[in-house]
Each structure stands twice: as structure tokens, then as C-alpha cells.
Amino acid sequence: MTHTITAIVQDHPGVLARVAGLFARRGFNIASLSVNRTHRPGMSRMVICVDGDQLTLEQITKQLHKLVEVLKVWDHVDDPVVQRELALIKVDADARTRSEIFQIATIFRAQIVDVSDRTVTIECTGLTDKIDALVRMLEPFGIKETARTGRVILVRGFQDT
Amino acid sequence: MITAAEALVQGLSRAGVDVIFGIPGGVLIPIYDKLLDACQSGALRNILVRHEQGAAHMADGYARASGRVGVCVATSGPGATNLVTGIATAYMDSVPIVALTGQVRTSVIGTDAFQEADIFGITMPVVKHSYLVKRGQDLPQILCDAFYIASSGRPGPVLIDIPADVSVAPFEPVVPEGPDTPGYRPTVRGNYRTIRRAAEVIAEAQRPLLYVGGGAVSSGAADEVRKLAELTNIPVFTTLLGKGVFPETHRLSLGMAGMHGTAYANYAIQESDLLIAIGARFDDRVTGDLKKFAPMARAIHIDVDPAEIGKNVSVTVPIVGDCKTVLAEMIPMVKPREADHWNARCDDLKAQYPLRYKQSADTIMPQQAIEELHRLTSGEAIVVTGVGQHQMWSAQHYLCSRPRQFLSSGGLGTMGYALPAALGAQVACPDQLVVAIDGDGSFQMTLQELATGVAERLPVKVMILNNGYLGMVRQWQDLFYSKRYSGVDLAGSVDFVKLAEAYGAVGLRATRPDELVPTLERAMAVTDRPCVIDVVVDREANVMPMIPSGRSVDDMRFE
Incomplete structure (x- = not known):
């Protein structure tokens, strides 16, 4: 585990x-x-x-x-926590596919942080599963590069971490 | 304004250091220059060794014999890397030493400069903590913290790496108020309720045993161990590093357990229903096959290091704390217990399975040499061993009566430990008799330190049990590899008597049993220099009993 x-x-x-x-x-x-x-x-x-x-x-x-x-x-085995990872995903995109990629990003509440004539770069935060799912959805368009951070985590409520 | 070199000398003096073992080098010259002042004023003794490994072992032997922190010094690069074996030895046996190393100047660190080695990185897995001093003004606090960390909690080696430019740059010194280590607070007192629970579990036990290790020695818990044992009549066995913390001639002593421990200790463990581990870590050389070790026993485990508890065996009552403090609190809660059928059973086992060896009329048996030494020294000498057969024979036959009397590299098993560690012990205890019992293989790994012993007029006795083999490996090849002796014959070894004489030490030899006692007596009369006694022993004697590695007491061999 x-x-x-x-x-x-x-x-x-x-x-x-x-x-x-x-x-x-x-x-x-x-x-x-x-x-x-x-x-x-x-x-x-x-x-x-x-x-x-x-x-x-x-x-x-x-x-x-x-x-x-x-x-x-x-x-953190049983702690109630908030945790996030961040990913930057650079996807092949042209005029034909760009709007579909935008839609997928919106569903994942991801941000478009860079657009060029041939690529779109998406910033996504969330848990590993969510980022994995977004990556899967974007794969058919052609992923050029991904950069992912490690996880950050805090215990919910008053308790210290 | 002072320089870091001066701050170092001041810091050592504040830490109560009266001796350092080391070798200078290019980057250390500013430091050795300041050390000279301290030496000339008589505040410090600077012992020049012949190889840095020797310096580390001497600091280690000094620390084990005295309980104080040992200090060794080496220059950058090869000097520092030569320390590594000694540092790892101290780490594995939890010995408090501070290793000071010179480093190339900060502007060239990381450029493969002349005599540069990343000793901070190299030693990382074998130190308790380490420092690379970047600014001279940090050194006073670092020294204060280093000595505190080395000697408190579970003791261990601390390394301080000092670049050449740092040691000469001037700064305005501030005297540290005390250790500043927010992330390091060793637990001394055990949890009260857990200690009370331990006392209850002891009262419930029918066949309890005390299992005492090196932690009881470093904690200074010998008196408490003895009180607890005598109050409850619980038989005691020790580990190699625990030897002497409970007198081995005591009626409750079962001696040392484990691979080459006494058969009676090992059998008693198998029948026991409670092991009370005091500063011992259920090491594989004690337990063998963990699944078959002490199958009926629950465990109380007292250790200052929380990471040791539950590491190898599951524990009924875990107590994190200093052994002495915990035992002092526990003893008033423990119900006295009369000697009973369990004590009778342990006595039976002792009578039934004594240590035995084949006697010979014309060859000296190694065990016999140790027994004669024990007799001649009234069992009072500080005994330091190398690693191998002679080490196990010493553990079996040199019965110890006090802690810090038996010094041996247990965890790392460092051949070559005996001579330098014995010299360190002699420096720490100038009025006591220090005997290194060594093997001919082990001795040849650090024998150059004879020169150090001669120069410092240290009357260490080195009794070499000379069988012309790397005996322990030969024994395994004998028992488990159909006597196919591979790479173990030490043919071509030097004449140890002439060697000792060449160094200006005394060299003696015994080859026949009748020469043994007179030779040892002559050796004991030497008081102003090292004396090497070449005892030519039976070539193929084996250490028995033996539980083969990773096996259980069911597979114990007696021959």
C-alpha cells in the first residue's frame, strides 16, 4: 500500500x-x-x-x-487529510482539436496556462487518480510532455501536521 | 577574534577531552598548530597513530573502557576514508566517538581537488550525526552539540568535517550555552504504567530470563541489573557486548548466549516463558532463526532507542527509556521471588552442558591459553579482542566480573580492532592491565600500531592465538564445505617475536603447553612498552558449541 x-x-x-x-x-x-x-x-x-x-x-x-x-x-494512514498534486501537461493541439481539449480541461477544473499554434499546456491540481484520469483522456490527442509534482498534504481541522 | 582552529581546541577542552588520536595532513596543519599549544600546556595529549583506522579504534577503545567520548582526527581525502571502518565499528556497537576530519577549502569542495573526499556523504549511513562546518563561528555550537549527541541516548559516532579555509578565518567567538538540538531529545524516563505492567508480567512468569546487552553497559545499569536479578532470582544471560555487566561467576549467570554462546544459555532460552531484554537488540547472532527462537517466551524490551523495539520480535511490554533509570523505577515494583524449580533447571543445564574442549599434551589449545590468562590475571584484566575464533574463545573462557572489561567489535565484526582499541583502553585506564587477545589474521590488519604503543610507552599485552589460519572461515569450510580450505592459510606470515622486537616492543613465544604459563608471567612483568606473546596453538581447533548461521538451537553442534 x-x-x-x-x-x-x-x-x-x-x-x-x-x-x-x-x-x-x-x-x-x-x-x-x-x-x-x-x-x-x-x-x-x-x-x-x-x-x-x-x-x-x-x-x-x-x-x-x-x-x-x-x-x-x-x-498519514488513517488521518483525515487534504492532499494535492500539481501537473503540467503539454498536449498536441491544432485548430481542429483545441476546443475539445478545452472542454476536457473544464470538466477536470484544470487551467489552460499556455497555448501555441501546435500545443496546449494544461495545469491540473488534485489527487493522483484525478491527474491520471486527465492524462488518459488527453492521450489520444498526443501528449508531448508532463511535469508532475510530489504530493502536499495537511491534516484537516485544528490538528497539526 | 579567534580562528576555528583555536575554537576547536577550546571546545575540546570544554567537552573535557584530555586526549586525541590522529594523524595530521595538509589541511590540518593550522589545527595541529593550535593543538601544540594545548599539548605543551599539558591540557591535551596528542597521540600520533600510524594509520587512521587505528585512530578511530583507539578512540573507540578509550570510550568503551572509560565511558567518556573518544576523539580521533584525520586529514582530508585518504585520511578521512581510512577512518570509515573505525566509525562504522563504533556505530554498530553504539560507541560515543567524535571524528574530526580536515576538508579541502570551501572554494574547491566538489571539484575533485587534491586529497578531497566527500567524507560527510561517505559516512552518512554509519554516523549518528555529522556536520560540514561552513563558517568558523558555527564551530563552538557544533562541538557542543556533537559531544552531546555522541554521548546521550543511544550513543554513537559523530563526524565534524572542517574545511581548511574555515579553520583559519577569524571570528568573534560566542560560548554556547548548551546543546541546541531541537530535533533530538532522547527519552530517558520510561512510561510509568508500562513499567508497572512489566513488573506484573515478571510476577506472572514461571521461567523468566534476563537478557542483558551493550545498552546496559552504556547506561551504567550494572548495579540495577544485579539488584533485579538477586531480588527475583532470575537467571541472567548476556550478549557479547553485555559481557561483564553481570558477573559471570555469579550463581545466576548463564554466560553469553547465541551462535557460540553457552549451550545452557541457549537451552534455557528455548524453555523460557519470559525474556526481559535490557539494552539488547535481538541480533541474529543471538537469536539465529527468529521463528524458532524462544518459542514459548513473551518479551519485555527496555531500550533507549525506540526503533529497536519490535524490530525483530514482537514485544509484550515495550519500554523506551534509559536502562538504568527504568530499572531503578521498576525494582521497587517487582515482587521478590525465591529460587525455585526454574533455577534448579538452569543449574542442571549448566552441569549437563559445560564448555568443553579437547586437551592435548604437546599442543597448546587456544581455550587453555585464555583460561591460563584468566587465572594469571585473576579475571581482572581489561580484555580486548579482534574478530574470529579467538574472539569467541575469549568470550567463552575469559569470565568477566564488571562492565567495560571486555571490548570487542560485535556488530561490524572488525578484524584488526584488538591492538588499537587496547591501546585506547590503556590510555583511558593507565593503572589497569590491558590484554589484547588477537588472532594472527586479525593482528596483521593493524599491527603497525605497535609503533604507537612503543612511542607512548603503553604496556598493552597482545596475546596472539596463532594457528596460521583465518580460523573462523576455516572452521566454516571445515564444517559446511567438506574441508575445502580456500583462501584461509596464512603461510608467509611474519615472525611475530622478531616483529615486536623490531618495533622496540617485547616479543615472546610459547609453543608447548609447559611454556605457556612462564611466558605469560614474563609478559605480565613488562610495564613500559607493549609485549607481544605469540602463542602457537592447535591449528584446527573449532569454536564449540555452535549454532549454524540462521538456524536454531535444535541444530546446535558440539563438535
């Missing part, structure tokens, strides 16, 4: 390598990763999506906790 792990870390050089190393040494492939600074100076938020069994991931989160520069760790 896919786990989404949040780690609040000190914004130091090498901290990403330490975190990634914990996953790598057990042969885990990180499916997606997002790292950015938070509103608190000196602190960064990492969100790591990884497939693996419960026991091994429990061991990894405990190891994450042990890293001196890691302040907090959550494995």
Missing part, C-alpha cells in the same frame, strides 16, 4: 540525503517527494510517498524520527 509520510525537518544541507538514504538502504523506491520551506524560518516540510508493507515502514518512520535534523514525522 502507498504511504504518505510527512517530515518536518531543519533546513540544513544534507538533510534530504539523510532522509532519502534511509529509504534507499532498504531498497524502497520513493514514488514522489516534495520538499519546501515552511512559514517558520529554518524549517522545511517533506512529503514522501512510498509503497511498502506496514512493518518495514514503521521501522523507517522510527529511523526518520532518530535523525537529529528531523523534528516531526507522521505516516
Whole structure:
């Protein structure tokens, strides 16, 4: 099963390598990763999506906790959460297909962020499934490129993540 | 204004460091220049080693013998990479050391500059924490944090990499108020209710055992372990790293368990219904096949490292906290227990399966050499081993009575550990007898440190059990590969007596059983330099009993 792990870390050089190393040494492939600074100076938020069994991931989160520069760790298994990914999708489009692509984008509440005589670039936010579905719908038109971010996630309500 | 080199010397002194082990190099000259002042004023002892691996092992031996943080120093590039084995050794056995490395100047880091190695990256999986110092003014706080991190919680190595330009740039120093590590707060006190639950589970048990490891040593919990054992009459077995934390001559001691542990400890574990693990981690060398290990036992697991609990076995009562603190809180809650049928059963097992070995009239048996050493030293010496057969024989036959008396590379199994670690232990404990029991293979991996021992007038005894083989591998080839000895014959080894003499140490040899005791006695009389005792032993003696790797006590072999 896919786990989404949040780690609040000190914004130091090498901290990403330490975190990634914990996953790598057990042969885990990180499916997606997002790292950015938070509103608190000196602190960064990492969100790591990884497939693996419960026991091994429990061991990894405990190891994450042990890293001196890691302040907090959550494995969001049962938390009520809001989570988003963002994708930019560049699709082949000419005068003939452009309006149909626009329609599909509208259904997915995606934005057109760039248009040229031969392409359209769409920005879509949502969960993995939604972005996958949009990509499937656009495939028949010819996808030139996609760029997708890792996931960001917050627990709903007052509780901290 | 001061430079980082001066800040380093001040920081070491604030941390209470009285000795460092190392070798300088180009980028370290500014630091060694400032160290000279501290050495001349008598504040610091600077021990020049002959290979950086030796420096790391010496810092490790110093730390294990004394409980203080050991410090080693190496220059950039090859100096730093030579430390890696020693750092990994300390990491695997949770030994507090601080490794200081020089680095090329910041403007050329990452350009494959002369003697550049990314030691910060290379050591990342084998350190508790590490620093690359980018600005001199950060160094005082980093040093303060490094010593705190190395020595607290589950101890371990911390690396500080200092670029050459940083060490000379001047800055206005600020004395750190204390450690500043917001993401690192080790749990010391255990959860009260869980501790009470543990006391209840102990009261319910019919056949309990105490399983004591290196964590009890680093926590200083020997007195509490003994109190708990005597209060409840629960028999005790230790791991290799736990040796001595409970006196091995005590009526409740079952010695060391595991692959080459005593048969009676291993049998008792199989019959036990409760294992009380204290600073031990259910390592594969103790458990063998996890599915068949202690099949009837529940477990109470006390460990300062939450990641160890539940890692290998499921635990009935998990207690995260410092072993000593937790036990001190638990003991008043525990119901006293009289010695009963379970103690009688353990005593029977001890009587039935004692350690045995074949005696010989004309060949020295390695076990016999260790037993004679034990007798001559009244079991009081600090014993440091290499890795291999001699290590297991030492663990079996040199019974220890106090913690920090038996130093051995357990987790990483680093051959070559004995001599440098023994020198470090001798520096830490100048008034005690320190004996390295080594193999001829293991000894040849770091023997150049004899020079360090001679230069520093360290009266370490090195008893080499010389069988001319990489004996442990030979033993496995003997038992599991139809005696097809491949790559294990150490033919061409040096004459250890002449070697010792060439270094200015004392060299002695015993080849016949009747020479053993007089030779050891002569060795004990040497007080101003290392003494190497080449004990020529039976070539094909095997370490028994043995549970083959990954198997269970059902497959234990006695010959």
C-alpha cells in the first residue's frame, strides 16, 4: 500500500540525503517527494510517498524520527487529510482539436496556462487518480510532455501536521 | 577574534577531552598548530597513530573502557576514508566517538581537488550525526552539540568535517550555552504504567530470563541489573557486548548466549516463558532463526532507542527509556521471588552442558591459553579482542566480573580492532592491565600500531592465538564445505617475536603447553612498552558449541 509520510525537518544541507538514504538502504523506491520551506524560518516540510508493507515502514518512520535534523514525522494512514498534486501537461493541439481539449480541461477544473499554434499546456491540481484520469483522456490527442509534482498534504481541522 | 582552529581546541577542552588520536595532513596543519599549544600546556595529549583506522579504534577503545567520548582526527581525502571502518565499528556497537576530519577549502569542495573526499556523504549511513562546518563561528555550537549527541541516548559516532579555509578565518567567538538540538531529545524516563505492567508480567512468569546487552553497559545499569536479578532470582544471560555487566561467576549467570554462546544459555532460552531484554537488540547472532527462537517466551524490551523495539520480535511490554533509570523505577515494583524449580533447571543445564574442549599434551589449545590468562590475571584484566575464533574463545573462557572489561567489535565484526582499541583502553585506564587477545589474521590488519604503543610507552599485552589460519572461515569450510580450505592459510606470515622486537616492543613465544604459563608471567612483568606473546596453538581447533548461521538451537553442534 502507498504511504504518505510527512517530515518536518531543519533546513540544513544534507538533510534530504539523510532522509532519502534511509529509504534507499532498504531498497524502497520513493514514488514522489516534495520538499519546501515552511512559514517558520529554518524549517522545511517533506512529503514522501512510498509503497511498502506496514512493518518495514514503521521501522523507517522510527529511523526518520532518530535523525537529529528531523523534528516531526507522521505516516498519514488513517488521518483525515487534504492532499494535492500539481501537473503540467503539454498536449498536441491544432485548430481542429483545441476546443475539445478545452472542454476536457473544464470538466477536470484544470487551467489552460499556455497555448501555441501546435500545443496546449494544461495545469491540473488534485489527487493522483484525478491527474491520471486527465492524462488518459488527453492521450489520444498526443501528449508531448508532463511535469508532475510530489504530493502536499495537511491534516484537516485544528490538528497539526 | 579567534580562528576555528583555536575554537576547536577550546571546545575540546570544554567537552573535557584530555586526549586525541590522529594523524595530521595538509589541511590540518593550522589545527595541529593550535593543538601544540594545548599539548605543551599539558591540557591535551596528542597521540600520533600510524594509520587512521587505528585512530578511530583507539578512540573507540578509550570510550568503551572509560565511558567518556573518544576523539580521533584525520586529514582530508585518504585520511578521512581510512577512518570509515573505525566509525562504522563504533556505530554498530553504539560507541560515543567524535571524528574530526580536515576538508579541502570551501572554494574547491566538489571539484575533485587534491586529497578531497566527500567524507560527510561517505559516512552518512554509519554516523549518528555529522556536520560540514561552513563558517568558523558555527564551530563552538557544533562541538557542543556533537559531544552531546555522541554521548546521550543511544550513543554513537559523530563526524565534524572542517574545511581548511574555515579553520583559519577569524571570528568573534560566542560560548554556547548548551546543546541546541531541537530535533533530538532522547527519552530517558520510561512510561510509568508500562513499567508497572512489566513488573506484573515478571510476577506472572514461571521461567523468566534476563537478557542483558551493550545498552546496559552504556547506561551504567550494572548495579540495577544485579539488584533485579538477586531480588527475583532470575537467571541472567548476556550478549557479547553485555559481557561483564553481570558477573559471570555469579550463581545466576548463564554466560553469553547465541551462535557460540553457552549451550545452557541457549537451552534455557528455548524453555523460557519470559525474556526481559535490557539494552539488547535481538541480533541474529543471538537469536539465529527468529521463528524458532524462544518459542514459548513473551518479551519485555527496555531500550533507549525506540526503533529497536519490535524490530525483530514482537514485544509484550515495550519500554523506551534509559536502562538504568527504568530499572531503578521498576525494582521497587517487582515482587521478590525465591529460587525455585526454574533455577534448579538452569543449574542442571549448566552441569549437563559445560564448555568443553579437547586437551592435548604437546599442543597448546587456544581455550587453555585464555583460561591460563584468566587465572594469571585473576579475571581482572581489561580484555580486548579482534574478530574470529579467538574472539569467541575469549568470550567463552575469559569470565568477566564488571562492565567495560571486555571490548570487542560485535556488530561490524572488525578484524584488526584488538591492538588499537587496547591501546585506547590503556590510555583511558593507565593503572589497569590491558590484554589484547588477537588472532594472527586479525593482528596483521593493524599491527603497525605497535609503533604507537612503543612511542607512548603503553604496556598493552597482545596475546596472539596463532594457528596460521583465518580460523573462523576455516572452521566454516571445515564444517559446511567438506574441508575445502580456500583462501584461509596464512603461510608467509611474519615472525611475530622478531616483529615486536623490531618495533622496540617485547616479543615472546610459547609453543608447548609447559611454556605457556612462564611466558605469560614474563609478559605480565613488562610495564613500559607493549609485549607481544605469540602463542602457537592447535591449528584446527573449532569454536564449540555452535549454532549454524540462521538456524536454531535444535541444530546446535558440539563438535
